[in-house]
Amino acid sequence: MTKLRIEDIRVDERIRQDYGDLRERSVELFAGAGGLAMGISNAGFRHVGLYEWDRDACDTIRLNKERNVAQVQNWPIHQCDVRDVDFTQYQGIDLLAGGPPCQPFSLGGKHRGFKDHRNMFPEMIRAVREIQPKVVLIENVKGLLRDTFAKYFEYILLQLSYPEIASKENEDWTDHLSRLERHHTKGHHEGLTYHVVFRLLNAADYGVPQKRERVFIVGFRSDLNIEWSFPEPTHSFDALLYDQWVTGDYWERHRVAKKHRPEMPDKLKKRIERLRGGLGLVQGAPWMTVRDAISDLPDPENEYDNVIPDHRFNPGARIYPGHTGSPLDEPAKTLKAGDHGVPGGENMLVKPDGSVRYFTVRESARLQTFPDEYHFSGSWTESMRQLGNAVPVRLATFIVKDIKKCLSH
Template sequence: MRSVELFAGAGGLAMGVSLAGFESLAVVEWDKWACDTVRENQRRGYPLVSGWPLHEGDVRDMDWSSIPQNIELLAGGPPCQPFSMGGKHQAHDDKRDMFPATVQVVRKLRPKTFIVENVKGLTRSSFANYFEYIKLQLELPEIPRREHESWFDHLLRLQSEKTSGHMHGAGLTYNVVATLVNAADYGIPQKRERVFIVGTRSDLPIDWHFPDATHSEAALLYSQWVTGEYWDRHKIAARARPPVPEKMAKRIQALAAKPPATLPWRTVRDAIADLPDPRLRAAMHIRDHKFQDGAKVYPGHTGSPLDQPAKTIKAGSHGVPGGENMMVLPDGSVRYFSARETARIQTFPDGYVFHGSWTETMRQLGNAVPVALGRIVASSVGESLIRAELHRLQGTMCATRTAA
């Protein structure tokens, strides 16, 4: 199965797509530092990226003539600053809004499916019309915006086309599903809420739905406060364990009577348990695992508790306002995550290295899709494509037998 990755960054979603069995025909990213990270891993022979055809540059300037139409998957996370909770919230007025460029590539390549990832802020009520506009453009990519037409007038025209009942006569169309996902519910050690917009081409018999959650907070509470399995696994003696949270007492009691069927959320401790403290000599020879001094707590700026999934790893242009790039130790003190610890939280493999300073690496990681989450979503899409192809082949065989 063939894929193209747009706005690839340091490669999180693209690596997930590769792990799901897709072959990348083009990996496009404009940021030099992120491209240097991919190139460094290619130079080191890292298998997941060694064969990527990396293109450094603007998606809008890409020559797509060498990429065939009808590829199986187009994937990417358009720059999220126009919709980020920490950004300027300009949406369609922000020059960094790359959704129009994404729609243009869909129109050009006609992929069988696409995966678009973006921030939770996209779903805010203030962006409701523009979010609807994004989805309708992806549903009807062959009805482009006219010259001098405002985005809102284009939205009204798309809505009219859809409600007219003529949608499937409009040429290339997609069935589009938008889902708000908490990465922690899929085994990522991070409470990262993101929107996934997945499209399947309407002329193909693709039956797809978002994968069911596999992990839960309830199961984590059960393993911590009912069975104690969590503390036993981390070799935390009874006297060193924190007390049962009072506000959780009734919930924990209910869980004892009815154990959850899911797996526990993965925590910061789960993610980094086998890494030495970056302040120790043992950490010196681990790539991207250097201690960064200066972490402080102040109102509104707190770190991630060790025994919960991390807060959302962010890439702030003026620092990270909520302290998402630091952790709270058992004694209440805080320190910054090392780049390697952050990579663990974003589920990048340990063999994957990053180009640039701690600040630059943390920016790349904050912009990334967790590799494991990318694999889960891409695998579900890949499985639906395989089922559709088997359905087509079975139909062909039945038609051949009937004709015979």
């Protein structure tokens, strides 16, 4: 292995000509409908390459480019298989990001993990090796932390830490893991290395109106000598309870008359009483709820206004075991993409009378904190699939801004 030197990093001349100074440039793999990409743009990075193979997701990005949505206008989207891409053309950019397909590790999928042909972590690692970015950001499902995948998760982290120690031809991944472990424990490491950390984050803790737990992995290139940790939550469940049941400000803000307010949940009464005892127990702003996110939209069942795109009613919602919908006055349950058939068993609103209906595409986009000017291409099913796979824009923005702040100092 050749020891990495910053002065040796090659910058592709074509990218230099097209994009000028490469500071704060980013490349994203598995971009989907653009949630993470939009967060990265909001944080001040400029995309020099986005890669996604799904046609509907790419059509969504192309649609918003055509509509001149500000963050999307200059995104260079490539609809292709990342296995066919030579990433050395991007060598030396600042941020490499992506959410490798989550179905192999999803709690709602088939749980095949590393045996699944959709497992794209090897391609993510190859991109790190070829690009040598300053920072790597990976998002994935909570299921990646299951005991079943613990050994493979260790393998992912070690590959990110030492991307130049590539798998040999016909080498089993467990043998490769053993080589990485031996290298890791020897204590002195030259060449391309990263300081890697990970954390399970709940999007609701960062102002997203959805209880969505996802694993984020961040690696800073070791030669940068940057110390970084995940930013602390800005919102909390206790603050929401305080807002609803101690001050009542939540109901006043939404103009909900006392006779129309729900009963205080019995299971939360003791917790609420503790909160009454002292405001000091409350940390951060209140969790955002479904009502916070969609209350200004007309009811799609009887007040649909054609001026609002993606807000059409979709019939057929019903409750069944494991799929009970999201209450109006809590953050939504995790929006899901669906492994087969029509996605959306949990993508339902529970109305005050106890009945349910599917969230519209526009409502789901709000729950994922996409701006209203962002439109989605494809059928209801395909749009919901894109949204169920997306990274909440607000969460992505918050994390990447913190990363950028460290890079800028």
